[in-house]
Amino acid sequence: MTRRHAVIGLGRLAGALVPALRQAGEVVVVGRRSPGAGELTQAEAAQQSDWVWLTVPDDQIAATAAALPWRDGQLALHCSGATPLSALAPALAAAGFHPLKLLAGDAGLAGVHVGIEAGAGHHAALRALALALGLVPLALPSPMTAQARAAYHAAANLAASGVLAVLAEAEVLWASAGLARGDALPAMAPLTRGALDTALARGLPGAVSGPIARGDTGVVTRHLGALAAAGLADDLLLALGRRQLALADSAGRLDAAQITALRALLAMP
Numbered sequence: 001m002t003r004r005h006a007v008i009g010l011g012r013l014a015g016a017l018v019p020a021l022r023q024a025g026e027v028v029v030v031g032r033r034s035p036g037a038g039e040l041t042q043a044e045a046a047q048q049s050d051w052v053w054l055t056v057p058d059d060q061i062a063a064t065a066a067a068l069p070w071r072d073g074q075l076a077l078h079c080s081g082a083t084p085l086s087a088l089a090p091a092l093a094a095a096g097f098h099p100l101k102l103l104a105g106d107a108g109l110a111g112v113h114v115g116i117e118a119g120a121g122h123h124a125a126l127r128a129l130a131l132a133l134g135l136v137p138l139a140l141p142s143p144m145t146a147q148a149r150a151a152y153h154a155a156a157n158l159a160a161s162g163v164l165a166v167l168a169e170a171e172v173l174w175a176s177a178g179l180a181r182g183d184a185l186p187a188m189a190p191l192t193r194g195a196l197d198t199a200l201a202r203g204l205p206g207a208v209s210g211p212i213a214r215g216d217t218g219v220v221t222r223h224l225g226a227l228a229a230a231g232l233a234d235d236l237l238l239a240l241g242r243r244q245l246a247l248a249d250s251a252g253r254l255d256a257a258q259i260t261a262l263r264a265l266l267a268m269p
């Protein structure tokens with residue numbers, strides 16, 4: 001069956017979704033707020049389509065859905081893990097399709113898990129589309145409570161932008177050592193990738209490494225001193241240190257004396 005898709009809002013996610021849909025043989029038009037020559041308005045694109053994807057900022061999904069001309073037989077979709085399907089209420093049928101990847105319009109979707117939230121009438125078709133796009137379908141709890149949705153989205157955000165915040169802190173420390181700041185990210189990226197690869201192979205507790213996992217309290221003490229010398233607050237390092245300690249402890253890597261010493265060192269002041 002040939003299905004026509006309208007993608008409303010050509011941003012970072014649409015920059016990956018539109019080519020992926022087209023490569024899978026789907027027919028796609030794009031609707032824009034301020035169409036240029038040869039481009040469609042949001043309403044024009046929606047009117048021509050069966051599945052209408054609202055790939056606009058989360059806070060604009062409800063208003064954008066309310067402004068579109070819906071008809072029977074159309075499916076409204078959004079890609080926001082943080083937003084309930086009720087935001088698409090003006091459409092007669094609604095679904096969520098959330099690729100779990102930080103996207104900036106310059107990378108594909110293949111291999112990415114995608115959270116699918118849909119009624120029985122559309123779930124199978126969305127799952128089939130996910131597989132056709134090379135995605136890994138992930139069934140979400142149904143119905144999804146507001147608390148579950150917030151936890152799901154917070155987990156995804158921590159795994160993406162949360163890691164970036166940690167790397168930003170590492171970059172400041174790197175520069176405080178007198179090293180070129182521009183080298184920091186390329187030099188540290190293999191550390192992050194290596195940690196991820198090891199975690200995928202061994203699980204998080206088995207992968208954690210470094211002075212906390214080894215019980216080297218002297219090294220951790222010097223890390224805290226380096227933070228102070230760089231003018232950085234110690235809250236992030238202490239909080240992450242306690243989480244690393246829990247991982248190392250759960251893997252049975254430390255003895256009781258090491259755990260006691262590290263707990264004292266990593267306690268919030």
Ligand SMILES: NC(=O)c1ccc[n+]([C@@H]2O[C@H](COP(=O)([O-])OP(=O)(O)OC[C@H]3O[C@@H](n4cnc5c(N)ncnc54)[C@H](OP(=O)(O)O)[C@@H]3O)[C@@H](O)[C@H]2O)c1
Nearest residue numbers: 009010011012013032033055056057058060079080102103
């Ligand atoms: N980027 C990611 O990593 C990612 C990953 C998973 C899910 N998502 C979800 O995908 C959706 C889109 O995110 P994004 O990162 O692609 O956003 P984005 O890059 O900010 O792009 C959103 C697009 O929406 C349109 N737009 C901007 N402001 C608008 C407004 N006030 N009203 C209506 N339309 C507006 C613009 O397109 P036009 O100029 O063409 O109108 C803009 O390019 C969100 O629901 C987000 O949660 C994003």
